[in-house]
Amino acid sequence: MFEKALKGGKLYWSWIAFLCLLILVGLASYSVQWQVGLGITGMSKEVSWGLYIANFTFLVGVAASAVVVALPTYIYNQHKFEKMTTLGEFLAVAAVTMCILFVLVDLGRPMRVLHVILYPSPNSVMFFDFIVLSGYALWNIIIAWYILSSRITNTDISWYVKVIIYLAIPWAISIHTVTAYLYSGLVARGMWMTALLAPRFLASAFAAGPSLLIIAAIIAKRYANFDVGREAIDKVAQIVTFAMIVNLFFLGCELFVVFYSQHPEHLAHWTYLLFGMDGYGKLVPWIWASIGLGIFAVLMMIHPTTRKNEQLLVFACALIFISIWIDKGLGLIVPGYIPSMVHTVVEYWPTMLETFIALGVWGVGLLIFTVLGKMAIGVFQDYPTEEELKEMMEEEKEEEVVEEVVTAPAKEYTCELCGAVFTDLDECCEHAEKEHKIAKASCDIVCFEKG
Amino acid sequence: MISRRKFLVTFGSALAGVILSASQLEKALAAFQSVEKGSSSQWGMIVDLSKCAGLSCQACIDACVREHNIPKIEGKHHIWWITFVKFENAFPEQTHEMLGEFKELPTLILCNHCYHPPCTKVCPTQATWQREDGIVMMDWHRCIGCRYCMAACPYGSRSFNWVDPRQYLAEITNPMFPTRTKGVVEKCIFCYHRIDRGELPACVEACPNDALIFGDLNKFDSEIRKMLGEEYTIVRKPSAGTKPKIYYILPWGEK
Ligand code: SF4
Ligand code: SF4
Numbered sequence: 001m002f003e004k005a006l007k008g009g010k011l012y013w014s015w016i017a018f019l020c021l022l023i024l025v026g027l028a029s030y031s032v033q034w035q036v037g038l039g040i041t042g043m044s045k046e047v048s049w050g051l052y053i054a055n056f057t058f059l060v061g062v063a064a065s066a067v068v069v070a071l072p073t074y075i076y077n078q079h080k081f082e083k084m085t086t087l088g089e090f091l092a093v094a095a096v097t098m099c100i101l102f103v104l105v106d107l108g109r110p111m112r113v114l115h116v117i118l119y120p121s122p123n124s125v126m127f128f129d130f131i132v133l134s135g136y137a138l139w140n141i142i143i144a145w146y147i148l149s150s151r152i153t154n155t156d157i158s159w160y161v162k163v164i165i166y167l168a169i170p171w172a173i174s175i176h177t178v179t180a181y182l183y184s185g186l187v188a189r190g191m192w193m194t195a196l197l198a199p200r201f202l203a204s205a206f207a208a209g210p211s212l213l214i215i216a217a218i219i220a221k222r223y224a225n226f227d228v229g230r231e232a233i234d235k236v237a238q239i240v241t242f243a244m245i246v247n248l249f250f251l252g253c254e255l256f257v258v259f260y261s262q263h264p265e266h267l268a269h270w271t272y273l274l275f276g277m278d279g280y281g282k283l284v285p286w287i288w289a290s291i292g293l294g295i296f297a298v299l300m301m302i303h304p305t306t307r308k309n310e311q312l313l314v315f316a317c318a319l320i321f322i323s324i325w326i327d328k329g330l331g332l333i334v335p336g337y338i339p340s341m342v343h344t345v346v347e348y349w350p351t352m353l354e355t356f357i358a359l360g361v362w363g364v365g366l367l368i369f370t371v372l373g374k375m376a377i378g379v380f381q382d383y384p385t386e387e388e389l390k391e392m393m394e395e396e397k398e399e400e401v402v403e404e405v406v407t408a409p410a411k412e413y414t415c416e417l418c419g420a421v422f423t424d425l426d427e428c429c430e431h432a433e434k435e436h437k438i439a440k441a442s443c444d445i446v447c448f449e450k451g
Numbered sequence: 452m453i454s455r456r457k458f459l460v461t462f463g464s465a466l467a468g469v470i471l472s473a474s475q476l477e478k479a480l481a482a483f484q485s486v487e488k489g490s491s492s493q494w495g496m497i498v499d500l501s502k503c504a505g506l507s508c509q510a511c512i513d514a515c516v517r518e519h520n521i522p523k524i525e526g527k528h529h530i531w532w533i534t535f536v537k538f539e540n541a542f543p544e545q546t547h548e549m550l551g552e553f554k555e556l557p558t559l560i561l562c563n564h565c566y567h568p569p570c571t572k573v574c575p576t577q578a579t580w581q582r583e584d585g586i587v588m589m590d591w592h593r594c595i596g597c598r599y600c601m602a603a604c605p606y607g608s609r610s611f612n613w614v615d616p617r618q619y620l621a622e623i624t625n626p627m628f629p630t631r632t633k634g635v636v637e638k639c640i641f642c643y644h645r646i647d648r649g650e651l652p653a654c655v656e657a658c659p660n661d662a663l664i665f666g667d668l669n670k671f672d673s674e675i676r677k678m679l680g681e682e683y684t685i686v687r688k689p690s691a692g693t694k695p696k697i698y699y700i701l702p703w704g705e706k
Contacts, residue, residue, distance in 0.1 A: 037633035038596075039613035044527030048601040048611055108596015108611065108634025115576040115595050126575040126599055187569055187691045188605035264544075265690075341607030342540040342560070346527060 004378025005371040011223060012374070019367040026360010029353040030105060038108055041354040046346035047337040051358050052106035054329030056099050059365075060133070060179045061205025061328070062212060063095035064172040067140065069210045069239050071169055082147065083380060084232040087220070088213055089144035090372040092172075095209075096137040098365035105357055125182045132175045139168045144372070148379045176201050183336070190265030191273075191336040194257075200250040206243035208324040210236045211317035216373065218314050226377040237313060241301040244320055248294060272345065273335040280338075280345045283330050290326035293319045412450040421450070493585040493668040494641055494696070496655070497678055498559050501702035502662035505557040506535060514657030518642065520630045522619035530610035532639040533561040533654055541687060542699075556702070559663075561654075562587060562608040562639035563687065563695030570600040570609065579636070585668075585696060586641045596634040605691040609638045668696065 008016075033040050043050045066088040104110050121127050146161040180198035187193060214236055220226040258266045271277055276284050297319035306312045339345050350358070413428040414421050417436050422428040429443035438446055515521065515533050524530055538556035539546040546554060564587050571580050571587060578594035581587050601609045615633040623630060628644070631637055642652035650656070655663040666675030678684075684698035 037612070037614040039528055039633075041613075043613070045529055045601075045610050046527070046607070048598045103597075106597070108598070108636075109594065109632075112576075112593070112595040115578070115593055119576045119593065121575050121577050124573050124575040124599070126573065126597065130575065182599075183602075186573070186603050187693070188603055336602075341605060342536050343543045344540060 004382075005374045007378070008374065012370075015370065016367065019363045019370065022363030023360050023367065025356050026358075026363060029356035029360065032353055033105070033357060038106075040351060042348050042350045044346055044348065046340040046344065047334060047348035049106070049333050049337070050348055051329065051350040051354055052102045054333040055358055055361070056102040056106070057179060057201075057333060058208070058325055058328040059095045059099045059102065060176055061201060061324075062209040063092045063099060063136065064176040064202075065205040065207075065209030065243075066091040066095065066213050067172045068169055069206065069213065069236055071165055081229075081232050081235075082151075083226070083228040083376075084213070084217065084236065086144055086147050086376045086380075087216055087228065087373060089140050089147070090376060091209070091213055091216065091369055092140045093137065093144065093372065094365040094369035096133060096140065097368055098361050099133060100137070101361045101364060102358075105361065125178060125185060129175075129178050129182055132171065132178050136168075136171055136175050139164055139171060143168060144376075148376060151379055151383050154383065173202065176205055183332075188341065189269075189336045190263070190267075191269035191332075194254060194266075196250055196254055200247065200254070203243050203247035203250055204324045204327060207240050207247055207320050208328075210240045210243070211320045214240070214317045215314055215321070216369070218310055220373065220377060224374075224377050226380065233313075234308065237301065237307050237317075240317065240320065241298065241307070244294065244298045244301065247324075248298065251291075268339050268343075269335045272338050273331060277339065278345050280347050282347050282349060283335060286326050287331045290323045290331055294323040294327070297323065413447050414450050416446045416448060422447075491583045491669070494564065494646065495585075495666065495668040495675055495698065496652075496696065497664040497675055497684065497698045497700060499662045499664065499700040500556065500558060501700060502660045503557070503559065503658075504660055504662075508659070509535075510657045510659055511559065511654035511663060514653040515639075517624040518645075518653035519628050520620055520623055520625055522616040524614075524616070524619050528613040530612070530616065530637065532610075532637070533559060536560055542685070544688065544690065545685065558699070560606065560608070560687070561697060562641070563606055563693070563697045564639075564641055566694035566696065567692065569603040569605070569691075569693060573599045573603045575599065582643070584646075586643050586646075587638075588640055588643065589635075589637060591629065591631050591635045591637065594635040596636065598636060600636055605688050605693060606695075609636050611636050 041050060041052075069088060071085060071088070104113065107113060116127060116130050143161060143165055146157050150157045177198045180201040183189065183192035184194060184197040214233055217228045217233055217236075221228070255270070258270045268277070272280070273283055273287050275281070297316045300306045300312060300316040300319075306316065334348050338347065412421055412423060413425055415428055415431060415436075417432070420428075420431060422431065425447060428447040429440050432438045432443045432446045433440050436446065512531075512533055512535070516523070519532060521532060522530055535557040537554060538558045539550070539554040541558040541560050564585055566585065568581055568587050571577075574580070575597060576593050576595055578590045579587060579600055580590075596611070598611055601611060612631055612633045612635055616631050620630065642650075642654075645652060651665055652663075655665040664675050664678060666673040668676060668679075670676060678700075679698060682700050684700055686695040686698055688695075
């Protein structure tokens with residue numbers, strides 16, 4: 001299967017080269033962090049989680065939602081959604097890999113990460129998160145692999161893979177719920193300690209993950225001639241719309257409780273985030289941009305004419321993706337630490353090295369997604385199902401008819417010197433140059449149109 | 452047909468399994484709500500702000516730094532086990548705009564060795580845990596540096612080694628106590644090594660004004676218990692429900 005990822009055009013290889021460059025820069029930056037310590041980041045005693053954990057949180061959502069969206073439809077309507085499902089599976093694999101990498105680069109002593117398993121601590125949510133994330137990565141690799149191989153051997157997927165597919169759906173929801181519990185169970189951080197956090201995570205994830213999926217699907221259609229189908233895209237676009245609306249609604253609920261109740265522990269963080277505090281307000285423009293983009297994108301998605309226009313759809317999806325990335329990263333993890341536990345404002349901003357490391361991790365994820373996606377596209381194109389074959393044959397027939405009309409009756413050229421016949425003027429010229437030493441530029445002396 | 456013997460063996464082992472897992476479950480559940488133990492000691496401390504000399508003294512802080520080889524780092528990577536902050540920062544819930552000089556009162560803060568420490572609850576490796584006697588400990592060889600405990604502590608009592616701390620140590624003032632490496636969390640460990648030898652914590656011993664009173668909260672006739680019964684004391688952020696064991700006596704109208 002894998003060899004399918006090794007064939008590709010210029011565009012494909014330059015994209016791969018770009019990702020490799022990102023990864024290399026990331027690795028170089030990480031080696032500095034390895035030597036010096038996490039001190040090279042913008043984090044501090046007061047803000048002790050930053051860009052890495054923010055990306056981790058965001059990507060857990062992407063991983064979870066890409067699958068939940070695609071799998072159920074797959075179970076009910078195998079062939080129509082097969083392509084979208086496989087893309088979703090691979091997106092999930094890439095996202096989970098990024099999650100794990102982001103946790104690893106965030107650790108002060110990464111070599112000790114196995115202590116989590118050696119000294120299992122069932123009272124720590126992080127322990128459970130570790131388990132569900134690794135399990136999730138495994139399920140998705142298995143499912144995607146079996147969907148592809150069943151395609152190659154042209155058999156139905158076996159019952160145990162179906163069981164795993166059913167299992168993967170609640171599992172996907174669990175990874176994001178458990179990740180939300182990571183934060184919402186902390187009495188120290190008023191901003192996170194809200195029961196709404198897990199639902200909000202899920203809603204935003206169901207908007208961001210599928211948005212990325214749609215973008216990927218449309219790119220695949222444009223550049224790889226791989227069509228997941230109008231219907232699949234539209235279904236997913238509807239889910240994105242609903243999820244984003246619910247997400248904004250949840251945000252509204254949160255804001256109401258915080259600002260109406262004026263509970264100080266909750267109010268302080270939100271005030272800093274939305275309006276700034278004590279003259280500090282690095283995050284203020286970002287969060288408003290996030291909210292603004294979110295609302296604008298939802299308006300675009302609600303209207304069927306914009307939603308059904310491919311270009312506008314990609315644009316809206318990109319906006320949603322950006323909006324939620326800001327919301328999860330800068331808008332959730334960082335302000336949870338500001339003001340600090342002794343009510344001082346210490347701001348956070350990622351350093352250059354930190355950003356490079358994060359980009360490097362994204363590079364790894366996108367590389368995995370590209371390679372796996374390329375592989376899937378190859379398999380789907382080489383092993384079409386019977387329905388697709390029929391469709392393709394019909395299309396071909398149509399094309400033939402069109403061609404007949406367009407191509408004019410064939411011309412013939414003869415070489416005056418030896419009488420050889422050619423269907424093409426170029427061929428005749430080449431022949432003249434080779435055989436009779438007549439320069440190509442002046443081959444019209446010998447090559448004449450027949451009749 | 453299964454024989455009677457086989458049945459008994461199977462049944463018995465299944466039963467044992469259930470009982471075993473039940474006891475494990477109980478253990479796991481107990482971890483969620485560390486109960487106050489009646490039998491052993493429970494160490495606690497009173498910070499008497501009416502006696503504390505404030506910023507001009509710093510004897511306790513110096514003693515702590517020397518005892519535990521704490522690096523002196525300026526800026527956002529700073530590390531402290533015990534330090535001064537303004538009253539309004541230590542007790543935000545007990546402050547209001549009209550409060551005058553009191554706001555500025557230098558207030559000692561350190562790990563509260565809470566009865567219900569959220570920090571130990573969240574640690575994925577049990578690198579920080581609570582001893583029988585209530586001291587919240589740190590294992591610097593096990594800590595993976597995930598900083599989850601820092602997110603969980605409502606008092607900001609934990610510091611992280613963002614860089615190698617040894618480069619900030621002019622000298623190792625106490626060779627008997629380990630220096631830390633980069634990438635681990637550290638905090639006040641109530642001088643467990645001294646307590647186990649029957650000594651007082653370094654800060655308590657160093658205080659020239661008797662402003663720090665250390666003792667066993669489970670002993671009815673200890674000095675600390677008597678003071679807690681007679682004087683009005685407050686703790687930091689009681690609303691967090693962690694039940695801190697560092698109690699504060701305020702200088703009522705004296706300052
Ligand atoms: S003060 Fe913080 S670090 Fe100390 S025991 Fe309480 S929660 Fe843990
Ligand atoms: S930083 Fe260390 S002590 Fe704190 S939670 Fe993580 S492993 Fe435990």
